[in-house]
Structures are given as C-alpha cells and as structure tokens.
Amino acid sequence: MIEFKNNLKKQIHELLDSEYPLESIKLEINYTPQMKLGDLALPFPFQLAKIMHRSPRDIAAEIAPKLIALEGINKVDIAGGGFINLYINRDKFFQQKLQTTVKSSLTSEENKIIVEHTSINPNKAAHIGHLRNSCLGDTLARCLKYKGENVEIQNYIDDTGVQVADVVFGFMEIEPKTLEEVKSIPEKFDFYCWDLYTRVADYIEHHPGSKEKKSKILKNIEEGTGVEAKLAQHISQRILKAHLKTMQRLDISYDLQACESSIIRLEFWKLAFQLLKEKKATYFIEEGANKGCWVMKLEDESQQEKILVRSNGIVTYVGKDIAYQLWKFGLLKKDFFYKPFVKQGKKTIWITSSKKTTNFPEFGQGSCVYNIIDIRQSYPQKIVIQGLRSLKFVEQAEKSTHFSYEMVALSPKSLEELDVNVSEADRDKDFLEISGRKGLGVKADDLLDKLDEKALVEVEKRNPNLSVEKKRRIAQKIACGSVRYFMLKFARSSIIIFDFEDALSFEGETGPYLQYTFVRINSIFRKLEENFGFNQTDLQSLIKSSDIRLEVLPESEYSDFWEIILYVSKLDEEVLHSLNSLEFLHLAKYTFELCQKFNAYYHKYSILSEKNRDIKNIRILTIHFVRNTLKTALDLIGIPRPERM
C-alpha cells in the first residue's frame, strides 16, 4: 500500500502543482472512516483553504473532477466539509496483488543497528517485568530485519555489580557454602538464588558488620580476585544460561552477551575518561558536597551535576555505560575479545571476554543504537546520550534511542495468589512494583509453566489422538504466543498491572486467538487438498491465472471481499508506523483485527461447500492472502504458528 499511495501522490503533484500551492502543504492520504465513503481520503483541501482564502468545499469540488485521471482510481467524491475521497479500481488492484511477489516495500536506512535488550542482573530468575523488555526488544529487532536492516542483538550482563555481590554474600555468610557446594546445587539454580537473594537484605540489616563484609566481596568481584570472584563468575554465568533458556521458550535469542566484567578488565573506562577529559566534558570538583569527584554538567540547567567518578576513584555505573555506548558505535579505540557461549540449534551466541581469543565474528561498530530499558532509567540514559554529545559525537547521539516503557506491576489480587507477605503500607495501593530484593514478583518460568499446563488441557480436549510429545509442543507454542501478545498489546506508557486471569486467558484479544485463526485457515487448505485434491500447484496456477472475474460476486460479498483485501494490503504501513513510533501495539492490534475480519468472513462464506467455481476460486485467493499476511505479521510479533492446536 505504501507504494500505491506514493504513486498516487506523485500523480497528484503532476496534475495539480501548476494550479495549486501543493508544495507548501503535507500531502497525506488517509483511509476513509467507512467503506461506503470510498477507500482513500485526501484532506488537503482544508489546508489549501487557509492559503487560498477559499472554502475547502469549493476547492474540493473544483479539484475532484481533475483527479479522475489518476491511475488506479475509478471514482472521486467530495464529502464532509471538503474531503476528496478516492475509490480504488478494485479489479486492477486485486490483479496487481495477485501478480506482485515483492515481499516488502520497505528499505533499509542504516549500516548496522544494535539493539540491546533483556539485560537482567544475573543473580536471580527472570520475572514478568523482564519479559516485557525482551518481547519489545525482540519485536523491534524482527521488524527492523523485515525492513531490511542489519541488526545485532546484545544483552548486557552486569556480572560484577552489587546484586551479584548480594547473592555471593548469601552463599558465603548465610548458607554458608563453598564454591564446590554451590556448583552442586541442582536446578533450578535461578530459582534457588531468587529465594536466597530475598533473604540477604534482611540478614544484612540484622547482622552488624555485614555491610563491611559485602563491600569487601564487591571489591574482590570487581577486581577479579579471591573466591568471591570465582563464585560471582559461576553464579552469573549459570543464571545467564537459565535466562537464555527462559527466553528461548519465547523464541527470543541474541547475538552477543556483553559483560561488565570484560568492560572493567579491558579498562574501557580509561579510554572513555581520557576522551571526556580531552573534550572537557567532565571536570573535577574541588569544593562542596561533591568534592573530589569527576562530574558531568547537565545541559538542563535545573538539574544538578552527575558524578561519573566517585571521590574514592571508582567509576559509577553511568560512567561504564558511556564507555559501552561509545564501543557500540565503534568510537572507542578498543574492542572486546569473544568466545562462543551457548549453541541454540545452529546458532551460536557469543560472549565477551577480557582474555585474548581468536577467530570471532565482528561485533559492535553500529551506526544506530536502541537501548531497551524501562522508563525509570530515563535519567541515566539521558546522561549517556548527552555524554556522546559532549564528546562532539552529535550524529551518534541522535542515533541513540532510549526505547523506554513503563513497568509491569502486580495487582493486589495477583499478590494474594502468589502467597507472599505484603506490608500494611503496601496493601492499600492500587498496584505494587515488582521487587526482586523483596521477592515480590511472578517468575517468568512459573508463568510459562502455568500457560503450558493450561494450553495442554485445551489441546488435549481437541486433539486427543496426537502424540504426547506433539501435544506438548503445541501447548508450548500457545504459551509463547499468549505471553508475547500480552506484552505487546499495551502502549509503552501504560503500566501493566499484572493479573493472572487476564494473562492466562486464551479468548478474545489474545495470542491464542491469532494462532487459532491461522490454524483455521490452514485447516481449510488441508481439507481442500483432502476433499478436492486441490494442492499447492493448483493454488499457484490459480494465482497466476488471469481468469478472475470479480463481477461474479454478489454485491454484499463483493464489498466484504474488498474490505479484507484492502486491510491485508496495509501490513507494510503498519510495520513502518510501529517502527516510527516504537509502539508495536499497532502491529499487534492490526494482526488481531485482521483475524477478526477473517473470522467474520469465515462464518459468512463457506469455501469447501461453495458450488460456483468462480466464487470458490475468489474465496480461496482471498484466504490465501489473509494467510500470507497473517504469517508475516505473526512472525514479526514473534507468535509461533502451530499447524494444529
């Protein structure tokens, strides 16, 4: 549809430029609110009215007859206060749709795009808040790839931070366990750490001297020395592997795991610090509260200066993040070493290393970077981007995007079901923030297990004869689709107040509804082959044949047919719209609406039992287009397509 509209715009300019000041307005082509008003709407007479000091209706009436010359349009109307509505030549449009094989009319704009998402602290199991991040990030990456971009997906691992130190503290002081004993803890290790982590804060508070012990642990972890560093390494890597497995259940994968420990050991910060000092982007504080610190002044005057290096000489998190961002753009004159981390089928996921390795692919060197991090990190993200600008990397600063989104919170009801203790103060709130530290949260694997189980019951009901293994696989796909749609259906600025009933639903606006629709279409094609011997070859020759006569359709069916064909054609526009706004709910809701339209059509028009061959063929072609588009859309939002369910 993008191409069709662009072509129309070009023609409109050719027809009208000499008589009307079109160059001073934005020529938009919208859709009419109702099909009886036509297919496309031109609101530009309203804009012209202002410039030409005439009524929009008059201008529209004057221009409309001239537009009948537009190729692909066979009727032009004026409507409302001055809209020009266009009626597409349906037969021609459909014929063209039959013949075009071009997949996407979108084109790439970047050399390489780096998408960082997930980035969970490797000290506990992943929870539903993390799932929102990963689902958004993965969908972004899929859409960018569809657009033709070269995309590298990175997952940042803070394997030397206080959160890992907390769990190390737990193993050393609370449990206590040796490295060997920790290694022999059976699965699920991430769940084990989840519980341990919640005990640490409480323990430290009630045991004097704990804070000093934790500081020492943190120092050893950062410096890579002692048993603390070995424990941290083991814990973080094992939990990272658990996270990757969880994400694999959602069909989410990565190219690179970028570790903070590598950034520290390779002294990325030193180079970044040097740059910042050279460009006078950071300066030393001699007096006052921040005496002895290196800080960065914020462009926003009202905000105070941000500390990059503490008075004790240790760099802050934001400082390290600036170094990492510089590396992503290839602006740091240093690179990581890399080694293979895990294999997923044929794919290898790599991890950074500070020790010399050889034979690795190229990472980093992006021309554009998306950081998917929740909105609470807006402030540090702003500083990172400003850091680039201060270093005169203006272009890179503009190509740095903080893809932010609101948090996932827990409803009071969901907390009851989780059977956790809630403080008096928290009980009156509308929702509660997830807190790994307090153990308040729904673990991703627990949610997926529940969905697996529930889906399996449904699959069992409908497909008792399938093998257990097959049924299980289908149930897993349904669980995946369910979570992914759920995480996508809300706008980024909307707090998701998690509720089990909503999240576990398979009816209405849900992933399984979309999957069910796809399964239904496939089932029709299967029956066409079983009952009539109509196979893939027959379909292809039907597509190629020019013998499609739409006039055989009765009027009401003609209009229903057209509504679907027009809607199917909008996919590329929806993808672009989602990418431009970074709101993938547009694509999700488009896919949902496509399914709604198909299901309504399905109930109204039978394909298998239709006796009129011409009508039957048109119906087959119609659902063929729906199937193709739905397939692409589902792939883009990462919802698996089961054959049966």
Place this chain on the structure above:
RNA sequence: GCGCCUGUAGCUCAGUGGAUAGAGUGUCGGUCUCCGGAACCGAAGGCCGCAGGUUCGAAUCCUGCCAGGCGCGCCA
C-alpha cells in the same frame, strides 16, 4: 520543590488535528445438520478528569487547575 508520564464504557485498554470516539472483557440476548465454538452476530453501557484557549475542525495541540504514578544517589 523541579522534571517526565498518565487520567476515555462497570473493568483492562486502543485511538496518526479530520467525518457518527472504538476493541477486548464482563452483563443480557442470539447463531450450531458448522470449512475447528479458543468462533460468530446483536443489545445495553461515554459531560474522553475539570476550566479556558488555538483551529474550518480538538480525546489529540497550548495554558491553568484537580487526581495518581515515576524520576531527580559518591546504588545499579
């Protein structure tokens, strides 16, 4: 205190300055000799937080107010 975000149907949420503000869910009523009922059709349900302003046109933009949330660490 300063900054950002949110307020739309009973509930959960969409809505790109454009035509009669839409979905899902829940409630009520229908469809079934049906290509898969995880479905479809219909009904009821709205001072789009409040008050001004800009505009041919405002749920959408601007200002003020009210209510709620999140940021503003030598935490990450």
